[in-house]
Amino acid sequence: MAEQTVxxxxxxxxxxxxxxxxxxxxxxxxxxxxxxxxxxWIPNWLPSWSPTSQKQLMCAEERMxxxxxxxxxxxxxxxxxxxxLWTLSFMNNSxxxxxxxxxxxxxxxxxxxWAQNLEALxxxxxxYALDLLGFGQSSRPKFSTDAQAAEDEFVDSxxxxxxxxxxxxxxxxxxxxxxxxxxxxxxxxxxxxxxIVLVEPWGFAEHPDTPEQDRPISVWITALGAILSPLNPLxxxxxxxxxxxxxxxxxxxxxxxxxxxxxxxxxxxEYIYHLNVQTPSGETAFKNMSIPYxxxxxxxxxxxxxxxxxxxxxxxxxxxxxxxxxSGYTIKEMRPNSHVEIITIxxxxxxxxxxxPEDFNHRVVQVCDQMD
Numbered sequence: 001m002a003e004q005t006v007x008x009x010x011x012x013x014x015x016x017x018x019x020x021x022x023x024x025x026x027x028x029x030x031x032x033x034x035x036x037x038x039x040x041w042i043p044n045w046l047p048s049w050s051p052t053s054q055k056q057l058m059c060a061e062e063r064m065x066x067x068x069x070x071x072x073x074x075x076x077x078x079x080x081x082x083x084x085l086w087t088l089s090f091m092n093n094s095x096x097x098x099x100x101x102x103x104x105x106x107x108x109x110x111x112x113x114w115a116q117n118l119e120a121l122x123x124x125x126x127x128y129a130l131d132l133l134g135f136g137q138s139s140r141p142k143f144s145t146d147a148q149a150a151e152d153e154f155v156d157s158x159x160x161x162x163x164x165x166x167x168x169x170x171x172x173x174x175x176x177x178x179x180x181x182x183x184x185x186x187x188x189x190x191x192x193x194x195x196i197v198l199v200e201p202w203g204f205a206e207h208p209d210t211p212e213q214d215r216p217i218s219v220w221i222t223a224l225g226a227i228l229s230p231l232n233p234l235x236x237x238x239x240x241x242x243x244x245x246x247x248x249x250x251x252x253x254x255x256x257x258x259x260x261x262x263x264x265x266x267x268x269x270e271y272i273y274h275l276n277v278q279t280p281s282g283e284t285a286f287k288n289m290s291i292p293y294x295x296x297x298x299x300x301x302x303x304x305x306x307x308x309x310x311x312x313x314x315x316x317x318x319x320x321x322x323x324x325x326x327s328g329y330t331i332k333e334m335r336p337n338s339h340v341e342i343i344t345i346x347x348x349x350x351x352x353x354x355x356x357p358e359d360f361n362h363r364v365v366q367v368c369d370q371m372d
Contacts, residue, residue, distance in 0.1 A: 050241050052274050083157070089126075095123075106178050116261070125372075153285070155185045155189075159189055174201065175351075176200055177286060186311055201315070309335065318350060341367070
């Protein structure tokens with residue numbers, strides 16, 4: 001059993017190294033890891049030396065949002081145990097009678113990544129974007145190590161947020177981890193959900209595919225969910241300290257391209273960096289909810305029939321994404337008497353809302369307008 005565990009860890013490490021472009025170092029690194037297994041524990045005791053702070057994260061987010069001309073408000077919404085959820089609110093007189101759209105970002109994300117969507121969506125509906133508990137500028141508490149308990153903590157924080165904001169019902173739009181939590185929320189609080197929009201949702205399939213070498217985007221996504229206990233998915237980013245920002249810029253130049261219509265500098269890379277080198281609260285919860293190669297310990301397809309049949313579901317995928325789109329069709333088969341729509345955005349990858357924002361915004365507005 002121990003040999004199988006080591007082999008699994010080596011396989012996951014190899015996939016990550018292939019993505020990083022340093023596969024040639026793989027053999028020598030394995031020798032080092034084999035002779036000093038205690039290396040795995042370094043992130044637990046190593047002092048933080050990453051050049052970041054809450055203020056730097058705040059400034060990075062402000063730069064992400066500086067191109068938005070529509071008026072919006074920013075505030076912390078208090079929830080239980082002294083925690084707070086950072087929230088952007090977009091409202092105007094012409095949309096006040098419409099059902100609000102609530103945006104839930106994915107793993108490692110934050111409200112700033114919706115920069116190309118907020119203004120367009122808010123022209124048709126009130127829009128709220130919040131940093132999930134444990135991510136972004138929201139509080140970063142210690143979550144339960146139990147997968148179900150951690151999931152409940154995420155979901156209940158959204159419900160407490162909804163109560164404090166005063167929303168009767170909402171359209172929940174979640175990307176990646178946010179999609180998983182949107183579905184979980186709808187199971188627990190069906191009266192508060194008018195529609196679920198699952199954008200490239202994580203954690204639905206019961207047996208996610210093993211990453212393949214010829215799918216580099218898949219390697220990135222699955223690397224985030226790899227369980228290299230006791231490491232968190234993004235421990236390496238914090239471990240390299242001052243080199244972390246350069247690492248993000250070098251390894252993910254595509255993020256700069258995705259937002260090229262808004263920024264010509266490294267604004268996006270800096271925002272992503274500061275999001276993910278803070279205290280890894282939500283990241284640790286995500287790890288405890290995951291299995292190796294990024295799937296969920298509690299796959300949502302096992303519970304999708306628990307969502308009230310009157311709640312419509314829309315699933316949005318990018319045609320070039322490595323996320324398994326079969327989950328959307330499985331949902332449709334499992335809910336024959338409910339509205340399930342599957343939308344594919346041509347040419348888009350996993351970050352479909354940033355890859356083709358105009359197409360994405362148009363399709364989401366169409367879906368949301370059907371609810372009113």
